[in-house]
Amino acid sequence: MNKEPSAKILFLGKADDPHCIKALDHLLSITPHVTSCFGKWGDALPTQAITWSGHYIISYLSRWIVPMELLGKAQIAAINFHPAPPNYPGIGCFNFALYDEVEEYGITCHHMTPKVDAGKIIAVERFAVLPTDNVNSLIERSYDAQFTLLKTVSKWIQSASSFPHTNEKWTSPPRTRDELNALSRITTSMNEIEISRRIRATSFKDFQPYIELANYKFEYKPQSTH
Numbered sequence: 001m002n003k004e005p006s007a008k009i010l011f012l013g014k015a016d017d018p019h020c021i022k023a024l025d026h027l028l029s030i031t032p033h034v035t036s037c038f039g040k041w042g043d044a045l046p047t048q049a050i051t052w053s054g055h056y057i058i059s060y061l062s063r064w065i066v067p068m069e070l071l072g073k074a075q076i077a078a079i080n081f082h083p084a085p086p087n088y089p090g091i092g093c094f095n096f097a098l099y100d101e102v103e104e105y106g107i108t109c110h111h112m113t114p115k116v117d118a119g120k121i122i123a124v125e126r127f128a129v130l131p132t133d134n135v136n137s138l139i140e141r142s143y144d145a146q147f148t149l150l151k152t153v154s155k156w157i158q159s160a161s162s163f164p165h166t167n168e169k170w171t172s173p174p175r176t177r178d179e180l181n182a183l184s185r186i187t188t189s190m191n192e193i194e195i196s197r198r199i200r201a202t203s204f205k206d207f208q209p210y211i212e213l214a215n216y217k218f219e220y221k222p223q224s225t226h
Contacts, residue, residue: 007157008033008054010074012062015040019143023060023150030158039063045070056157059112060150061143068114077163081150082108082117083142085124089117090174094138095183097129099201105129105138107146108168109153121168125149135204184209186220 009027013020015038027034037049041063050070057078059066071078084093085106097105106126111119125145129138156163184202186195186209202209203222211218 006033007031007056007076009035009157010049010052010054010057011036012049012057012059012064012066013038014061014063015043017061019147020061023147026147026150027058027154030154057112058150060146065114065116066112071112071114078112079122079153079163080110080112080117080119081146082110083139083146084108085126086121086168087171088175089170089172091177092175092180092183094135094142095180095201096175098133098135098138099183099197101197102129105142107142107149109149111163117174118170121166121170122163123149123152123166124168125152134200135202139204186211188213 009031011024011027011034013024013036017038020038024034024036033054035048035052035054037046039046039062043063045064045067049064052070053073053075055074055076057066057071057074059078059080061081061083066078082089082093084097085104086108088097104126105128106124108117108124109122110117111122113119125148127141127145133141153163155161180202183198184207186198190198198209199220199222203220208222209220211220
């Protein structure tokens with residue numbers, strides 16, 4: 001099968017996200033045959049995705065779990081870009097990494113299977129985590145690394161190269177929404193270090209940890225720096 005710029009790609013991305021638009025523009029620079037679908041959590045998979053058939057499916061910050069019947073329509077590969085290294089599958093990857101105070105983070109490109117974050121790993125792009133990183137900065141730096149990895153993958157598509165096989169493995173079960181919610185919980189029994197780690201790991205824009213006291217929950221309000 002020819003993998004030249006005539007390759008047909010289904011691109012699945014997050015709605016209203018500039019990083020996804022940037023990724024789509026890059027793919028359109030290598031082939032005009034890109035069907036793009038953008039969605040939010042809870043959106044149904046669009047008809048144009050369900051009826052698509054072609055060479056590659058690329059899931060890029062997508063909010064959909066791609067069903068097996070659609071995965072089977074990708075004649076060459078169905079791949080996902082997970083915004084975390086293989087030791088942080090599932091939801092809340094940025095949060096758990098910051099809580100664990102890791103020194104290194106990364107992006108994983110892998111083949112998709114019906115099970116989330118479980119397919120064979122194609123490539124990993126890693127970078128150092130800074131002591132000053134918070135959720136917002138780690139997300140932005142991760143998305144930059146993800147675009148770098150996309151450009152590498154698109155070169156393989158352009159040059160008709162097969163995707164490499166790596167020895168990288170998923171090393172833990174995917175994290176769940178319940179686990180992330182639990183990480184956001186602060187109680188009076190926690191020491192100062194534990195509280196500080198949870199605040200750093202779960203403070204992001206309108207999403208903040210909460211303080212639990214005598215069966216009541218109080219949202220944490222960060223002090224203004226102004």
